[in-house]
Amino acid sequence: MATGLDITAPCPRVNAQLMGEFVGKKVRLVGRIDAVEGSTMRLRTSDDGTVTVNLQGVAPQCQFVEVEGVVNSPNSLTEESSCSLADNFDLSNYNELCKLANSPQYRHMFLP
Amino acid sequence: MYGGGGNFEAGASQFNGAGFMPTQGNAGGGPGSSKKSFDSKQQTLRAVTIKQLYDASNNRVDDSLVIDGKEITNVTLVGKVLSASESGLTYGLIIDDGTGTAAVKIWISDDDSESDRQRRAEWRPGMYVRVHGHISSFGKAQEVIAFNIRPVLDHNEITYHFLQCIFQHVHLTKGGGGAALGAGGGAAMGGVKQEQAGGYGGAPAGGFGGPPAAGYNPNQGLTPIQSDIMAFFNAPDAQNGDAGISIDEVLARSGGRYSLVQVREAVDALQNEGHIYSTIDENHFKSCTC
Numbered sequence: 001m002a003t004g005l006d007i008t009a010p011c012p013r014v015n016a017q018l019m020g021e022f023v024g025k026k027v028r029l030v031g032r033i034d035a036v037e038g039s040t041m042r043l044r045t046s047d048d049g050t051v052t053v054n055l056q057g058v059a060p061q062c063q064f065v066e067v068e069g070v071v072n073s074p075n076s077l078t079e080e081s082s083c084s085l086a087d088n089f090d091l092s093n094y095n096e097l098c099k100l101a102n103s104p105q106y107r108h109m110f111l112p
Numbered sequence: 113m114y115g116g117g118g119n120f121e122a123g124a125s126q127f128n129g130a131g132f133m134p135t136q137g138n139a140g141g142g143p144g145s146s147k148k149s150f151d152s153k154q155q156t157l158r159a160v161t162i163k164q165l166y167d168a169s170n171n172r173v174d175d176s177l178v179i180d181g182k183e184i185t186n187v188t189l190v191g192k193v194l195s196a197s198e199s200g201l202t203y204g205l206i207i208d209d210g211t212g213t214a215a216v217k218i219w220i221s222d223d224d225s226e227s228d229r230q231r232r233a234e235w236r237p238g239m240y241v242r243v244h245g246h247i248s249s250f251g252k253a254q255e256v257i258a259f260n261i262r263p264v265l266d267h268n269e270i271t272y273h274f275l276q277c278i279f280q281h282v283h284l285t286k287g288g289g290g291a292a293l294g295a296g297g298g299a300a301m302g303g304v305k306q307e308q309a310g311g312y313g314g315a316p317a318g319g320f321g322g323p324p325a326a327g328y329n330p331n332q333g334l335t336p337i338q339s340d341i342m343a344f345f346n347a348p349d350a351q352n353g354d355a356g357i358s359i360d361e362v363l364a365r366s367g368g369r370y371s372l373v374q375v376r377e378a379v380d381a382l383q384n385e386g387h388i389y390s391t392i393d394e395n396h397f398k399s400c401t402c
Contacts, residue, residue, distance in 0.1 A: 004254040005166040007212030085267040110211045
């Protein structure tokens with residue numbers, strides 16, 4: 001178990017546009033649940049993209065969700081865990097954060 | 113701005129010849145750079161990412177943690193709980209904010225009540241929490257000793273927290289900070305910067321003022337003549353005598369650069385502003401610096 005501070009396994013916050021840079025890696029993706037069909041969930045991301053999420057468990061019963069998972073392709077993700085963001089979440093603000101956190105200027109505050 | 117004990121600490125440091133004045137010398141750099149010395153005694157609360165904390169603890173000098181050139185005391189983090197465990201007197205969480213993971217510990221008080229236990233039960237894995245605390249460097253493991261943990265209910269707080277981290281970083285590196293002060297930040301930073309220049313720069317340099325004239329720059333309310341004349345009052349021999357120096361003496365030292373009237377005016381202004389005071393009569397003045 002990790003003790004103290006550990007940055008060896010970061011989980012960057014991304015939007016659909018940034019997914020392509022993280023294929024094969026773990027990310028955090030936030031979006032609005034568009035549809036759930038069986039074990040896949042269609043997520044409308046903060047930058048208005050569509051990402052298919054392969055669910056491990058059941059889909060959360062709320063509007064907004066944060067999914068942690070591994071990027072399969074620029075528009076699909078395999079869920080490892082997810083967290084409900086309930087029904088009140090500003091996606092456009094969050095999108096600005098995604099852009100800033102991955103920008104060359106501020107990336108060092110978030111990623112190794 | 114005058115209130116904190118830290119200010120007086122900074123003022124006192126000039127008696128040791130410590131690094132207060134040199135920073136004033138780099139034209140206009142005063143506000144930001146002199147602030148550094150206040151920080152040692154000032155309690156701050158910084159919004160940080162775990163990555164920032166990690167970098168700071170890996171580059172620590174002595175016992176202080178520094179982020180963006182400013183020592184940090186208290187921090188606030190937002191992250192998702194990965195695991196929780198109770199061990200006797202403390203309750204431990206591992207939180208993950210996407211940039212890394214951190215061990216957070218909170219002391220369980222002696223009079224632990226049912227409501228305290230209920231509160232802790234809310235910090236369960238998968239939940240986002242807001243932590244306020246400070247960094248412990250006990251032993252090798254860096255952990256956050258929390259004095260408050262609460263669940264995040266409105267998840268916009270996650271966005272807010274990280275944007276606040278970025279804002280504080282920009283503010284300290286570009287807006288109010290030392291070296292980059294001249295370069296300036298964005299338009300939004302301008303207002304804050306101005307305010308600090310007045311508050312920090314003006315007061316310590318004018319009020320406590322160091323010996324060299326370099327500390328008096330026109331931006332801090334003195335005209336070129338006044339700062340020139342202030343330098344005569346700050347000369348070591350002028351400071352050593354009980355009577356200070358007379359107006360005639362100032363006139364002589366200025367080597368004919370200024371008329372008696374100009375010197376009179378400047379001396380009056382310096383006296384009114386509290387930089388000098390009259391001693392044995394109305395013609396002798398001494399610097400308030402010593």
